Amino acid sequence: MRYRALGRTGWQVSEVSFGAWAIGGSWGAVSDDESLAALHQAIDSGVNFIDTADVYGDGRSERLIAQVKRERREGIVVATKAGRRLAPHTADGYNAYNLNGFVEDSLRNLGADCLDLLQLHCPPTDVYYRPEVFGALDDLAKAGKIRHYGVSVERVEEALKAIEFPNVRTVQIIFNCFRQRPAELFFTEARRRGVGILARVPLASGLLSGKLTRDSRFAEDDHRNFNRHGAAFDVGETFAGVDYEVALAAVEEIRRQLPAGANMAPFALRWILMEDAVSCAIPGGKRPAQVAENCAASDMAPLSPETLAAIRRIYDATIRPLVHQRW
Numbered sequence: 134m135r136y137r138a139l140g141r142t143g144w145q146v147s148e149v150s151f152g153a154w155a156i157g158g159s160w161g162a163v164s165d166d167e168s169l170a171a172l173h174q175a176i177d178s179g180v181n182f183i184d185t186a187d188v189y190g191d192g193r194s195e196r197l198i199a200q201v202k203r204e205r206r207e208g209i210v211v212a213t214k215a216g217r218r219l220a221p222h223t224a225d226g227y228n229a230y231n232l233n234g235f236v237e238d239s240l241r242n243l244g245a246d247c248l249d250l251l252q253l254h255c256p257p258t259d260v261y262y263r264p265e266v267f268g269a270l271d272d273l274a275k276a277g278k279i280r281h282y283g284v285s286v287e288r289v290e291e292a293l294k295a296i297e298f299p300n301v302r303t304v305q306i307i308f309n310c311f312r313q314r315p316a317e318l319f320f321t322e323a324r325r326r327g328v329g330i331l332a333r334v335p336l337a338s339g340l341l342s343g344k345l346t347r348d349s350r351f352a353e354d355d356h357r358n359f360n361r362h363g364a365a366f367d368v369g370e371t372f373a374g375v376d377y378e379v380a381l382a383a384v385e386e387i388r389r390q391l392p393a394g395a396n397m398a399p400f401a402l403r404w405i406l407m408e409d410a411v412s413c414a415i416p417g418g419k420r421p422a423q424v425a426e427n428c429a430a431s432d433m434a435p436l437s438p439e440t441l442a443a444i445r446r447i448y449d450a451t452i453r454p455l456v457h458q459r460w
């Protein structure tokens with residue numbers, strides 16, 4: 134496993150890290166035993182950074198991470214998120230009182246005195262025009278409740294606005310073979326300001342592992358079933374917002390680009406790691422075998438310029454018209 138600087142936090146994080154949404158919920162049935170095994174596998178593979186949120190299984194994901202932290206001696210940095218407990222989910226809800234309460238809940242779930250990294254959880258765009266929200270985060274840092282803070286965003290423009298606040302240390306954004314726009318302007322600006330980047334949904338919810346087909350079926354409580362058209366949250370979070378049939382055809386074209394002997398999931402992650410502005414990709418993993426396979430991306434040889442150009446052509450031809458100007 135190779136490590137990269139997470140912006141100006143002072144942390145060197147595994148370039149393939151761990152996304153802990155699925156082990157909390159919204160991805161069909163998961164067993165805690167298997168989730169714990171997946172987390173242990175991640176640490177065995179060199180992962181030292183885990184992304185979670187208070188709402189993933191209503192604290193279940195955070196509590197599993199706390200358990201693994203108790204069972205391991207390795208230093209693990211945990212990034213969590215706040216804001217999605219708000220109902221309705223409004224900009225006004227992102228106030229000091231509510232943020233303090235969310236932080237206290239996460240501290241309890243994680244069994245910690247101080248959160249390593251707190252991210253605003255895809256707040257309404259208006260939040261980025263309210264300096265007082267970032268003032269409240271500065272106060273939480275001064276009070277010793279959080280070490281650093283960052284944002285998780287839906288749109289490139291939100292990311293660009295967020296990093297105008299000098300203490301925003303990280304931005305989490307969807308970046309994968311099917312969502313290439315962040316690399317155009319945002320990465321340059323984030324690098325210039327020393328902001329860390331977490332590439333989320335790196336496998337387009339499993340599509341870029343190459344295992345899904347027209348006949349794949351998803352449980353009722355799996356967002357790949359209930360949020361396929363954005364019924365519950367931003368449609369971009371499910372299959373990266375790409376129409377399923379179009380995506381399957383593009384996956385087959387990408388498959389033709391694989392170097393001999395390579396698997397598609399690590400290939401898709403290696404594509405992300407070709408961007409040096411990215412601090413880490415945070416693939417979700419429910420099972421130890423998936424995690425081990427994803428971590429192998431860090432050991433793969435860099436992709437050739439011809440391969441990168443081919444992925445770009447596939448994106449431009451079929452995916453770009455569906456997503457490029459939407460996020």
Ligand SMILES: NC(=O)c1ccc[n+]([C@@H]2O[C@H](COP(=O)([O-])OP(=O)(O)OC[C@H]3O[C@@H](n4cnc5c(N)ncnc54)[C@H](OP(=O)(O)O)[C@@H]3O)[C@@H](O)[C@H]2O)c1
Pocket residue numbers: 151152153154155160184185214254255285286305333334335336337338339340342344370398399415416417418419422423424426427
């Ligand atoms: N708003 C936000 O801030 C936000 C939103 C989304 C995600 N995130 C973060 O980003 C992380 C990653 O995104 P994601 O989990 O949505 O999507 P993802 O990483 O693109 O896909 C993860 C899913 O793909 C499947 N998978 C993983 N590795 C595989 C492999 N090697 N082979 C085959 N299948 C594999 C697993 O599901 P199955 O086995 O069930 O197919 C897994 O749950 C999340 O866990 C979360 O930490 C944040």
